[in-house]
Amino acid sequence: MSRKVFVAANWKMNPDTLTEARKLFASAKKAAGSFRGELVLCPPSAYLSELSRGYRGSRIVFGAQDVSHERAGAHTGEISGAMLRSVGASYALAGHSERRAQGEGNESVGKKVSAALSSGLSPILCVGERIRDEHGDFFHVVEEQLRQGLAGVAESSLPRITVAYEPVWAIGKRAENAMKPADAHEMAIFIRKTLTQSYDRSAAGKVRILYGGSVEPENVAGLLADGGVGGFLVGHVSIEPARFAELLKIISAF
Ligand code: PGA
Secondary structure, three states: OOOOOEEEEEOOOOOOOHHHHHHHHHHHHHHHOOOOOEEEEEOOHHHHHHHHHOOOOOOEEEEEOOOOOOOOOOOOOOOOHHHHHHOOEEEEEEOOHHHHOOOOOHHHHHHHHHHHHHOOOEEEEEEOOOOOOOOOHHHHHHHHHHHHHOOOOOHHHHHHOEEEEOOHHHOOOOHHHOOOHHHHHHHHHHHHHHHHHHOOHHHHOOOEEEEEOOOOOOOHHHHHHHOOOOEEEEOHHHHOHHHHHHHHHHHHOO
């Protein structure tokens, strides 16, 4: 693979306390020590400042799990890109399916991607169908998520864009229920093709494409070999220290 394998670890709403977060971070740091790819850690934003402030290494960069599309002002509970930058984040997820399930639509996700870019964050745009229908409508779902998600993105910003394809039906399961590498590959090709409808081919080639949805030590090698993606968005395994270390080890050895 020409680029380093990229792993974004999404802790979701875990763990319960800052003390536990520090412990989890210590184990991630240890695992990252021998990792040969790029690691982006996305803890809950409540912990971002504390974890990033004490970190002196270069192996881990930080990301947020969400970002407001607003710049500032009367938006109770929202966190802006500028705030996230100032507490150490370099990346932000936008449109994770668990946010979309709370009512976030494509248009809002697109605004978040633009807001992230203008505040200096690199967005990780999450796309993925809820179900796979036999007529292939899920391709249109993903196409529309991409089109609206990237509506405000200039070609010159594409090197800062990551698209994480996460079929919702494969999230939070075990490896055997995850997507098969050949199907991930097919979608990666489709995503790339969709990008070339709006952008120059070589610029579209600069977008990093990840797969997410039950990436585990048991299936990561197959996905790396045949999934056609440049990395992974990892959920539950990222909060299981031993398995996360194993996952990174397998990727490094690839
Ligand atoms: P999972 O989560 O690895 O637990 O399936 C992935 C995600 O939701 O980002």
